[in-house]
Amino acid sequence: MRYMLLIYRDEKVYEQLSVPERGKIFQEAFDYSEARRPSGFYQGGEPLEPTGTASTVRMRNGEALMTDGPFAETKEQLAGYTIVEARDLDEVLAFATRHPLVKAGLSIEVRPIRVGPPQ
C-alpha cells in the first residue's frame, strides 16, 4: 500500500537558516530516504520552493480566478513530499518518527494514497 508523506515547515524559521545549514538538513533527509530505495519502500519525493512562489486557482462567480500565494495561510507550510510503499501504517510511522526532518523541527503528515475510484 502506498502512502504520501507531506512535509511541513515553518518558513519563517527556515528563512533564518544559512545556506550550509539548509544543505545539511536536505542531505540528511536525502540519505535517509535513499537508504530505503533498494528495498522498494522509498518510491521518490521532492522538495518544494517556498509558498512565496505559489499561485492558487479557484472558482469565483463562475470564473476561474488566480491569486498570488498558497491555498491557505497556515502556521506551517508544505515543503515537500515523499512517497513510500509499506505493508501498514506502523511501518510508515516508524519511518516518519526517525526522519531527520522531524528531528530538524519539521512536521510530517502521513496520508494513504487512494486506490481505485472514490468510495
Next chain:
Amino acid sequence: MGIEEIFRADYGRILATLIRLLGDIDVAEETLQEAFAAALEQWPAAGIPANPVSWLVSTGRHKAIDRLRRRAWLEEKQDEIARHIELSTPRLADDEETPVPEDRLRLIFTCCHPALATEAQVALTLRTLGGLSTEEIARAFLVPAPTMAQRLVRAKAKIRTARIPYEVPPMEALAERLEAAMVVVYLVFNEGYTASFGARLVRNELCEQAIRLGRMLVELLPIHAEPKGLLALMLLHDSRRETRLDASGDLVLLEDQDRTRWDRAQIDEGAALVEAALSEGGRPPGPYALQAAIAALHAQAATAAATDWQQIAALYGVLARVHPTPVVELNRAVAVAMSSGLERGLALLDTLDGDGGLAGYHLLSAARAELLRRLGRHAEAVESYRQALALVSNEAERRHLEKRLREVTS
C-alpha cells in the same frame, strides 16, 4: 450460562477472533450480531452447544462468507470475489477459528493505536472489547448518540483505510504501546470513578469495564508488571466505591469513610497484585504499581489514625522521581504533612504554589485550606477555601468545601 451472559462475558473475545478471520471490524461486528441472532433462534430448541464461543465464531464466519458471496455475485466485485475465495479456501483450517488470547491483545492495541484520537480510542475499546452499545458509550460520556456513532465510524474507517495493523506490536514498540493502552483503561476507570456527572449506574459500569480490561491485560501479558499495578490500583479504589458518598450524595473523606463497608475481596486481590508488581525485580517499579502500593496502605489501615503516612510519603517520593508531576508533588506534600508535621507539608505546598504548575487546580487550594484549618489558622484557611470554591467544578466537592468553610467561619 444463557445467551445474555455469553454476550456480556465473551463479546470481545468472539469479536476479536472474527476480526482476525475477516480482516475488518465492521464486517466482524455485523456478522457477530447475526450469529447472536441465530443463537437466539436456535439454542432454545436445540440446546446450548458444548462450546458456545466456537459456535458463534464459526457461525459468524460462515455468515460473512455467505454475505460476501451474495454481494460479489450481485455486483461482480473482483476484490470481493478474491476475498471470498481467500476466506473459503481450505487453507483456513478449522482450528484457526479457535479464539486465541492474542486476538484480544491485537484488538486492544489496534483500538488504542496512537494514530487515533484518545476519545476515539476509548470509544472503540468500550465498543469492541466491552461490547457496550454506541448509545451506552454516548450516555456514559454525555455525548449525543449520533456524535458517538460518528466518532466510531470515523475511527473504524481510519483503521481500514490507513491500514492500522491488527497485530501485537513488536518487542521494541510494545512497552510504549502498552502504556498507551493502559492510559485508555485508566481513563475509562476514572470516568466511572469520579462520578462528576451522569447517572451512577452508568458510571459503575465504566469501572467494571475498566477492571475487566485490566484483568485481560494482566492475563495476556503475564510477564509485564505495570498491568498488575494498574489492575491493583483500580481494584483498591473500587473497593471504596460504596463509601465515598453518603446517603445524600455528599462526599465522604477517606478518613471518615466506614471501613467495614470496604470490599475486602477487592482489597486482598489488589494488595496481592501490588506485591507481585513490586517484586518483579530488575527494574524500578512503574507509576501504576507505586500508586497502587499507596492505595493498598490506605486500604489496609484498620483506622484512619493507623495509616502508615511515613511509608506513603516515602512512596510518593519514589513516584515523584519516576513520574514527576505537580499532582504527585501535591499528594506528597499532604503525606508529609500527615507524617512529619502540618507545617512541613504546608511549606511544600507553598513551594508548589510558587512553581505555578497547579495554577487553577482547586485541590491545591483545598489541601492548603485543610492544613491551615488543622493548624487552627482559620483566617488563612477561609481565604484558601474561597480560592478552592472559585475553581471547583464537581458538585459533591463543592458542597464539601462549603461545609468546611462554614465550620471555620463560625
